[in-house]
Amino acid sequence: MSGLRVFFCGSLLCAIGAASPQYVGSEACKTCHADIWRNFFKNPHYKTIASGEEPPGKTGCESCHGPASEHLAAKGDKTKIVAFSNLDPKQTLDRCLECHANTIGRAQIRRSSHTLAQIPCTGCHSIHRSEAAKQLLAKPQVDLCGSCHRDVKAQFSLPFKHRVLEGAMNCTDCHNPHGSSAPTWNMGARPRMVEAALANEESCLKCHVEKRGPYAFEHPAVRIEGCGSCHQPHGSMNTRLLKRPAVFTLCLECHNGANSFGRQADGITVTASFHNMADPRYRNCTTCHVRIHGSNADARFLR
Numbered sequence: 150m151s152g153l154r155v156f157f158c159g160s161l162l163c164a165i166g167a168a169s170p171q172y173v174g175s176e177a178c179k180t181c182h183a184d185i186w187r188n189f190f191k192n193p194h195y196k197t198i199a200s201g202e203e204p205p206g207k208t209g210c211e212s213c214h215g216p217a218s219e220h221l222a223a224k225g226d227k228t229k230i231v232a233f234s235n236l237d238p239k240q241t242l243d244r245c246l247e248c249h250a251n252t253i254g255r256a257q258i259r260r261s262s263h264t265l266a267q268i269p270c271t272g273c274h275s276i277h278r279s280e281a282a283k284q285l286l287a288k289p290q291v292d293l294c295g296s297c298h299r300d301v302k303a304q305f306s307l308p309f310k311h312r313v314l315e316g317a318m319n320c321t322d323c324h325n326p327h328g329s330s331a332p333t334w335n336m337g338a339r340p341r342m343v344e345a346a347l348a349n350e351e352s353c354l355k356c357h358v359e360k361r362g363p364y365a366f367e368h369p370a371v372r373i374e375g376c377g378s379c380h381q382p383h384g385s386m387n388t389r390l391l392k393r394p395a396v397f398t399l400c401l402e403c404h405n406g407a408n409s410f411g412r413q414a415d416g417i418t419v420t421a422s423f424h425n426m427a428d429p430r431y432r433n434c435t436t437c438h439v440r441i442h443g444s445n446a447d448a449r450f451l452r
């Protein structure tokens with residue numbers, strides 16, 4: 150081990166005089182950090198070594214941990230290298246973004262709720278001890294997100310839910326944990342890091358494509374307010390993931406005034422018999438308004 154160090158000192162550092170830390174190459178870490186080195190060839194970051202084309206500052210261990218000559222000279226002084234355990238969240242973020250800033254998926258990362266809440270990349274990714282098969286996640290995704298968002302995870306155990314816990318889909322089918330742009334639906338409400346699908350639509354539509362329309366007669370609640378005005382995206386006590394147990398209470402949140410619910414005759418509102426809410430038969434609005442997401446045949450969504 151010491152032989153190795155002498156080798157480096159002789160050939161590189163001492164020759165340069167080691168005024169400022171120099172790059173020594175990843176091989177130099179092998180002896181002291183054998184466990185990390187041994188697994189590193191499986192890491193996607195190994196590509197920076199394998200390509201052999203990157204400058205020293207962008208190659209291997211030192212691409213993240215910085216030039217290591219002084220760390221070696223001191224036989225492993227933690228203060229003489231970029232040690233993430235000494236970095237604050239912003240410094241960590243900056244380090245990773247030196248290479249990852251260009252990716253579109255993370256364009257919003259600096260404004261994302263996670264960054265604002267001081268959760269850096271390493272809150273979710275583990276470079277050396279990833280337990281997940283993909284993307285260097287610290288844990289499989291549902292466990293990872295669920296470890297901080299316990300309340301949300303619990304919603305996926307409600308009687309009606311998207312089957313996230315069962316592995317049929319992921320949080321990232323709807324969310325971008327790196328942040329998202331303000332959505333075009335829901336009129337600029339807080340985006341909640343919901344990922345827009347194709348053409349800036351709600352992520353729901355990439356799976357529920359038949360709800361996309363366009364319809365000759367759109368229901369503005371779907372097109373403008375968005376799916377979340379009637380559905381709970383994670384899970385619900387109510388069938389069809391509806392926000393309210395009885396459909397009519399949902400509809401009446403918007404169709405409450407005389408002008409938006411009830412037949413109008415000569416400017417006077419007369420409730421039609423089939424809209425008589427005193428009669429339970431008429432409370433399930435969608436028995437008649439069957440095309441509730443929009444219709445190509447009828448302005449009242451009756452067919």
Ligand code: HEC
Pocket residue numbers: 154173174175177178179180181182210211214217220221224225226227230231232233234235
């Ligand atoms: C001579 C043995 C030796 C060599 C060679 C060596 N290290 Fe270390 N390194 C250590 C020791 C010992 C520690 C623990 C220091 C401590 O905990 O204070 C350490 C700590 C570290 C840490 C800090 C970990 C933390 O706690 O956050 C990093 C990062 C690191 N080494 C990276 C490297 C890299 C990269 C290389 C190769 C360029 C390398 N080391 C080469 C001995 C070595």
Ligand code: HEC
Pocket residue numbers: 175178179182185186189194209210211212213214233234271274275276277278
């Ligand atoms: C893509 C950036 C990156 C690369 C490349 C990288 N590391 Fe790390 N390293 C980290 C981060 C981040 C941590 C903090 C712990 C974590 O989140 O995994 C860390 C932690 C460490 C630690 C101390 C803590 C621990 O987990 O034991 C050592 C030692 C270390 N790295 C050595 C190395 C060596 C040796 C290499 C090359 C084989 C290397 N690193 C390559 C980012 C990197």
Ligand code: HEC
Pocket residue numbers: 242245246249252254255258263268269270271272273274284286290321326327
């Ligand atoms: C809140 C958790 C979280 C944080 C914080 C986070 N990530 Fe991720 N990241 C993920 C998840 C989950 C995936 C997998 C996404 C998927 O499966 O579609 C991912 C995927 C990736 C990927 C591979 C896929 C892609 O989009 O290119 C890269 C690279 C990446 N993250 C880098 C970073 C960097 C760099 C940071 C910090 C600047 C960061 N991540 C912060 C959770 C996170």
Ligand code: HEC
Pocket residue numbers: 193194196197206207208212213241244245246247248249270271274276283284285
């Ligand atoms: C020197 C540039 C560089 C730095 C710094 C860097 N990365 Fe990477 N990262 C890469 C490259 C190159 C890849 C491989 C991309 C590919 O597969 O095409 C990668 C891939 C990834 C992936 C995707 C893994 C997968 O399975 O697709 C994640 C996640 C990631 N990096 C996270 C991080 C985090 C977190 C940090 C900061 C601790 C970081 N990176 C720092 C260059 C870098």
Ligand code: HEC
Pocket residue numbers: 262263266268272273290293294295296297298320321324326339340341342343
């Ligand atoms: C280390 C803890 C941690 C992990 C892991 C984590 N989050 Fe978060 N998340 C937070 C914190 C803290 C906030 C900010 C809470 C707030 O602002 O109310 C947040 C906020 C959010 C928000 C709300 C955004 C908003 O604007 O209200 C979403 C959505 C979210 N996280 C999704 C995820 C997903 C998906 C994952 C897994 C890929 C994940 N989180 C992993 C801690 C975490």
Ligand code: HEC
Pocket residue numbers: 291294295298301302311313318319320321322323324340341343377382383
């Ligand atoms: C089917 C799509 C979908 C899936 C899957 C999904 N979410 Fe969400 N999530 C949403 C939507 C849409 C919102 C915004 C709701 C709003 O604006 O009120 C949201 C809101 C959130 C919020 C902020 C509001 C709150 O309820 O605290 C967090 C945190 C969150 N999701 C985390 C997660 C986590 C963690 C997972 C995976 C375990 C996940 N989500 C899976 C669609 C989804």
Ligand code: HEC
Pocket residue numbers: 310311312317318322323351352353354355356357376377380381382388389390391
């Ligand atoms: C990754 C694909 C995917 C995404 C994205 C998605 N869903 Fe789903 N959704 C499904 C699948 C598959 C089912 C079938 C139920 C199951 O998983 O058991 C379902 C079921 C539903 C149901 C219940 C249907 C029934 O017959 O009971 C509603 C309502 C629903 N989703 C609304 C939404 C909303 C709102 C969003 C966006 C916030 C969304 N979905 C995003 C795949 C998706």
Ligand code: HEC
Pocket residue numbers: 351353354357360361368370371375376377378379380389391396435441442
């Ligand atoms: C105005 C309220 C409302 C809005 C907005 C809304 N839905 Fe629905 N949705 C309903 C009602 C009510 C039902 C139950 C219909 C029934 O039981 O016949 C339903 C049922 C569903 C179902 C299951 C039955 C089916 O028709 O496939 C899915 C999937 C669904 N909605 C997805 C969505 C998606 C995706 C969006 C956003 C693009 C959305 N919904 C927006 C009210 C709404």
Ligand code: HEC
Pocket residue numbers: 368369370374378379396399400401402403404409434435438441448449450
């Ligand atoms: C988030 C608010 C909202 C919710 C919830 C909502 N709607 Fe609407 N709905 C509207 C708006 C806005 C219009 C357009 C009204 C107009 O053009 O005067 C509309 C139009 C309609 C129309 C077409 C008739 C017309 O006046 O143009 C029918 C029928 C209808 N809604 C039924 C329902 C039913 C049934 C439900 C419950 C499943 C429901 N709506 C839930 C906002 C909502």
Ligand code: HEC
Pocket residue numbers: 397400401404409410411412413423424430431432433434435436437438449451
């Ligand atoms: C028995 C069938 C039936 C039920 C149940 C029903 N509707 Fe209607 N609704 C109709 C018919 C038919 C029209 C069209 C009347 C017309 O064309 O003049 C209509 C029209 C409407 C309109 C358009 C404005 C108006 O008053 O003409 C709205 C809004 C509406 N219904 C909402 C609802 C809501 C909300 C519920 C549940 C609380 C509901 N409907 C239950 C049959 C029904």
